[in-house]
Amino acid sequence: MKATPLHSKNVNAEWAKKHTKAEFVKQHKHLDTEENLKAIHDELNKK
Amino acid sequence: MGVQNSKNCSKSFGNTGVGDCWNDIGIPRGIIFVPIGKEYTSVSIAAFKAALAPDLLADNAALRAYPIQNIVVTTDNTADAAVTTFAGDGSIAIGFEPNQDMTFQWTQGGFCLLHALRKSKGQNRAFFVIDSKGQLIGTQGSTADTVKGIVGYNYTNPAKWPVGTDNPIPIYNTRLSFRPEQVNEDIAILSFADDGGLGYLTGLVGLQDVVLTQGAARAAGVLKVKAKTDCGSVDLYDVYDGELAVVGAWKVVNKATGNVVTITAVAVDTNIHGWTITVDTTDPDYTAIAGGLLVSLAGPTELDALDVTGYESNTLAQ
Numbered sequence: 001m002k003a004t005p006l007h008s009k010n011v012n013a014e015w016a017k018k019h020t021k022a023e024f025v026k027q028h029k030h031l032d033t034e035e036n037l038k039a040i041h042d043e044l045n046k047k
Numbered sequence: 048m049g050v051q052n053s054k055n056c057s058k059s060f061g062n063t064g065v066g067d068c069w070n071d072i073g074i075p076r077g078i079i080f081v082p083i084g085k086e087y088t089s090v091s092i093a094a095f096k097a098a099l100a101p102d103l104l105a106d107n108a109a110l111r112a113y114p115i116q117n118i119v120v121t122t123d124n125t126a127d128a129a130v131t132t133f134a135g136d137g138s139i140a141i142g143f144e145p146n147q148d149m150t151f152q153w154t155q156g157g158f159c160l161l162h163a164l165r166k167s168k169g170q171n172r173a174f175f176v177i178d179s180k181g182q183l184i185g186t187q188g189s190t191a192d193t194v195k196g197i198v199g200y201n202y203t204n205p206a207k208w209p210v211g212t213d214n215p216i217p218i219y220n221t222r223l224s225f226r227p228e229q230v231n232e233d234i235a236i237l238s239f240a241d242d243g244g245l246g247y248l249t250g251l252v253g254l255q256d257v258v259l260t261q262g263a264a265r266a267a268g269v270l271k272v273k274a275k276t277d278c279g280s281v282d283l284y285d286v287y288d289g290e291l292a293v294v295g296a297w298k299v300v301n302k303a304t305g306n307v308v309t310i311t312a313v314a315v316d317t318n319i320h321g322w323t324i325t326v327d328t329t330d331p332d333y334t335a336i337a338g339g340l341l342v343s344l345a346g347p348t349e350l351d352a353l354d355v356t357g358y359e360s361n362t363l364a365q
């Protein structure tokens with residue numbers, strides 16, 4: 001069971017920007033759905 | 048001749064006229080332990096406040112200020128000066144002034160505060176005294192615009208248990224003994240009367256210890272932790288669940304090397320009433336060894352920046 005939906009503020013943005021979307025999803029798949037993780041990665045990388 | 052064997056006796060006098068308003072000391076209401084030798088600016092109260100505030104949250108315990116508030120009784124144990132009476136004519140000379148020796152009793156904080164203060168019992172420490180007039184009493188620094196803590200021996204006595212009607216509450220106290228020159232010839236009194244007064248001074252509080260516990264077994268780079276205050280067992284999850292769900296609120300280090308391990312995410316975990324901390328298992332400082340990672344909250348200064356003010360945690364091996 002996922003604890004709570006992840007939010008971009010919960011994430012190490014610097015780390016996320018240095019890693020691919022696939023790596024980001026793999027690293028955090030225990031925290032949220034793949035769809036939401038991809039959206040977070042997109043959000044952090046468009047800034 | 049220079050200054051050898053010389054004494055300027057003209058400095059042995061001080062003018063005794065006083066105006067309508069003079070410095071006086073009120074009843075002690077609090078103590079703030081500060082680093083020995085640390086000098087604080089007294090160029091203005093605002094500048095002093097700005098200098099002291101970071102010390103209350105200092106990440107380094109040796110450089111931190113530790114307030115004790117709500118002193119309810121102060122007892123002066125100071126012995127009389129040693130007097131020599133000459134047999135020939137009965138005249139006297141005072142050759143030695145003993146230390147000023149005072150006992151400060153508190154009730155709020157109880158055993159938690161006692162436990163913390165007894166860690167330094169028997170050590171010399173520096174301290175300011177907060178008095179009932181809204182003043183901070185210390186001693187002169189190395190320049191006219193600096194003050195520092197009074198240095199003395201400190202000893203927090205064992206608690207006296209409540210035993211009946213004559214002693215219905217536990218008694219906690221700390222004894223301080225210090226050379227009198229520091230608060231007589233060299234006293235430094237800072238009045239906060241126009242800068243918040245006693246209300247400001249008694250609002251200065253020390254850090255609370257936080258105890259981290261494991262919320263669930265570690266699985267590779269996924270750590271689950273819970274946090275409660277050591278005294279009172281307030282669950283920080285109930286107060287700061289969102290504030291602490293950020294990477295900057297936590298620190299994970301390799302136990303063997305002390306090197307920081309990268310945290311990639313921190314999420315609120317409603318299942319454990321705590322937080323899930325995810326670290327980068329490809330970080331060269333990561334270790335899969337059980338107990339090889341040490342988790343803690345970030346330092347008090349970093350937590351303060353997240354509006355989580357006044358806490359310092361232990362480290363939890365994971």
